[in-house]
Amino acid sequence: MEYVNPLTGFRLDGRRPNEMRQIRGEIGVVAKADGSALFEMGNTKVIAAVYGPREVQNKGQQINNRALVRCEYSMANFSTGDRRRRPKGDRRSTEISLVIRQTMEACILTHLLPHSQIDIFVQVLQADGGTRSACINAATLALADAGIPMRDIVTSCSAGYLCSTPLLDLNYIEDSAGGPDVTVGMLAKMDKVTLLQMDAKLPMDIFENVMQLAIEGCKAVAHYIREVLLEHTKQLECHRGA
């Protein structure tokens, strides 16, 4: 399968290897939550809602010197074409929940919020590859919306390697090709990688190129998220000012 056309250099959907899909973020989509956001990477669409900081529900879990961060990831039954009932808490979602929690925990200033609890709910509305990254990006926006103190904004993007070419932001077809898929999460301003996942073998030199591409992707997402936040703040200012 030619995932990259050897004559034109385009991918199946018309992108060049180092191009990301169209991304879009929207803040404040769940009125009830303390913070919420919708994030799209191409046809992948996820929603994130944040509750907290609030009192720890199960006192046994309370931590004295920092906040307790919890995360629940799920996929809507209608998120893939075949409309399947998805059991909660299967291995895959438990794993992704954990990944998201750890990534978010690494950027929340939890020591400023002792004895409290922060709940992050992310749900995939439409899946087309790169759901992990989209979830992290949505969670970042939602946390910012909730006004939770963070070190930096954490963003994520994936990159793969097909047809001897590093490809940024794989969509579902590319992801199903079975090639390596590297997901990177990073604190953009601090230039620190906080998440790195890959389930395949890749020679070191190629891996470095692929990871570098994913890092560029993260930076681009960060740039965009910053704009969304700025725009959102301006609107808030408008409302308040008026």
Place this chain on the structure above:
Amino acid sequence: MLQSKSFVKKTKQGRVVKVVREHYLRDDIYCGALSCKVCDTSAARLTSSASTILIVDTNVVLHQIDLLENPAIDDVVVLSVVLEEVRNKNLSVYNRVKALCTNSLRKFFVFSNEHHRDTYVKEMVGESPNDRNDRAIRVAARWYQSHLGGSTQVLLITNDRENKRKAIEEGLSAETVESYVKSLGQPNLLDLVSLPTSEDVGMEEVEDLRPSKRKVIYNEHKPMSEITSGLLRGIYHQGKLRVNRYNPFEAYVGSESIGDEIVIHGRANMNRAFDGDIVAVELLPQDQWHEEKSSIIADDEDDEEEDVHLVPSSADDAPRNTNLVQPAAASTASTSSRPAGRVVGIIKRNWHSYCGSLEPMPMPAGNGGIAHALFVSKDRRFPKIRIQTRQLENLLDKRIVVAVDSWDCLSRYPSGHYVRTIGKIGDRDTESEVLLIENDINSRPFSAQVLACLPHLPWTLSSEVLANPNRQDLRHLRVFSVDPPGCKDIDDALHCTSLPNGNFEVGVHIADVTNFVLPGTPLDEEASQRGTSVYLVERRIDMLPKPLTEDICSLRSDVERLAFSVIWEMTSEAEIISTRYTKSVIKSCAALSYVEAQARMDDSRLMDSLTTDLRNLNSLAKVMRHRRIERGALTLASAEVKFQIDTETHDPLDIGMYQIREANQMIEEFMLAANVSVAEKILKHFPLCSLLRRHPTPTKEMLEPLLRTAAAIGLDLDISSSKALADSLDHAVGDDPYFNKLIRILATRCMTQAVYFCSGDLSPSEYHHYGLAAPLYTHFTSPIRRYADVIVHRLLAAALGIAKLPPIFMDGLQLTSIADNLNYRHRNAQMASRASVELHTLIYFRKRPTDTEARIVKIKSNGFIVFIPKFGIEGPVYLMPRGDKGGDWVVDEVHQKVMRTGTNISYGILQTVRIHMEVVEPQPNRPKLELTLT
């Protein structure tokens, strides 16, 4: 800009899902014209001075690729919509057009119209995908016209009448292929044009000279929808059609749905399918399953006969259906169990171009004009092909290449067009090229990119290499090589040192090719594609460029060379005590020929150390060989022919059997042992991605012809295991000394060949090598001429931890496809070698009619097949003229005899006869070797 494409798709489980895919449209796709002022011209290919730019539609690319490849056609825009359609319809044409688009000497430009903001078109309601694509092509053509302005004419080339009409209505210039080629004023180009079928633009209807041809000859193919539903309901079966190489009127379709091969008898049942086509087959009623008399194949005017050919070296070279004489009693039981069928439709064509010549015909009346001729492919699996030519006189005595265009049910033969001329028939160079093309062998010189990967010459051993802790310096060892005389690509060398404890240290040193051929380089890819060197009688087509093959890698004497060594400590009883593997540096002290090595061992006066080493190795090899045969390894016999070639004219001077000496067997023994040791090592480290070689156990059905022959002469063979067979072959001693060898030759041709495979694809019990009676085997010892060995060297280096495993080994599918390619290339290389020997045999006997002794190996209803031991060939001897069936010769099936009624003249299987061999020319330019009784 974003477009979203949505469509419904059926999943493998049969559910229907809606699939939505993103489709990005861009404004940074350029037109590719060098003269363009607006676009980025860095990747442009279309000439600035071109007054006309051609835009071709899908069918033009699919059917006129031979024309497009002609340098007279240039400045062509290939739209991505066209490219995509071509890829889906015909991968080989796709690869050819891809090659055109990347060839820097040609001006073909790919325009991504599907992703261009201004040329993307959405499917309209009620519009078929074909119409949508035609519209997309016209939209792109219009874009080019307005983009390039008035100075350049944009010409749409299409043979689709509707598309052409619409284009002209929309203000475009459009022409058919034929009218465009005519406008170029080069009449010979017209031969390359593939004729449109009736639905396309009407050309003056080609007048058929034979009135009988216009009646319906074949059944209509069923429409695709009917085939699909028929396959689903299980009334049709899908599979790839394989035509019997030795009987083009018989074909097989391997069908997964019934788990058996379906036999297709005759051209009518094959219903226009070619070898390699994917077809849909309907089973015939069971009472029609018995096969038609296959004695001498006849399909009215297509009466063909067997030629004299080399003795098959395995079942893969031998006729599929060896029971050419119908066993009268057993027939109902043995043949009717095999399902027979007929082709109802063709799912995917495998048409490509074919090598052959025109059937001799008188020059048509009138001068110059167009002649209709019948092309006969050299490969008998393909039917004759009708072509039109304007250069008949030139072509009659030539080997030419022809491509197929269409085959409707009104014509006996498919129609095609002339592609190119190779040379004069019978000319050695021409025929050699034909056999290379036929076997898909790349004999082109290596490209500059490939040659750029070679180390600087002259290559010398650097201190850097010596300092590598992973490379052992073995230059102090007395290493030597033994090969056929004149061998320049020396892969292997040996040493043998007596140890103080009475044991021996024996080393097999193999050229360290992977030190120079690095994974992923153009050199590596080329070698991987070629798969093997090809040995023809008069030349060798190398897998690796000459400097590597003959110099840098070749383990020549008196020079320092890099090697990959397997070193054993062995007892004098050849028991392996330890094995180690290392990269090394060696310096061979002698490159001996088999004859020299044998002479040294035999000359009792010689007591030098080298000769002693040889004798020690030889006695070890004898023990190893004995043990191997005890285990049940088969000693099979093949009849390898050797030519003595005139160095100047390259004509064969003498011909004879290749003599196997003890020295050959000695080298062979150590190579087998090294291969087994390496196979064990790599499999231990990489159980899922090792490249191994297996030889499947022959089925009873495959050994059937051998058993029948044996039974006819009262010989009892036990085939229950390879050990049992080996033993009964040993006991098969007849009255004459040649008898045993003859039986072994007959046994060999019943076996299939060994094949490469990826260890992850099979279970360990299937790894077995039947012929060698070895549970594990691979190829390690010839990396200069076999790519499999290159792969195995990389695996071994990774297993030793001295190199990284290249990424392809992590991809099981890719490794499997490499193994498949290697099997295909090996098979072809072998076929080419055999064809080359056959060609030289013909050239040799052209001037030398000969009488000689022959053995009957097969009885037929009108004669028999003889094997001529002296020249390693076999061929038919006819007792009565062809077509004259019945006659007064009667076949006795049980005793495998043919007798003349009323006399006591008879010929039986394995009987010795005297025959006369002579090259005759029944038709002009068609020489063939004929065998007659003296």
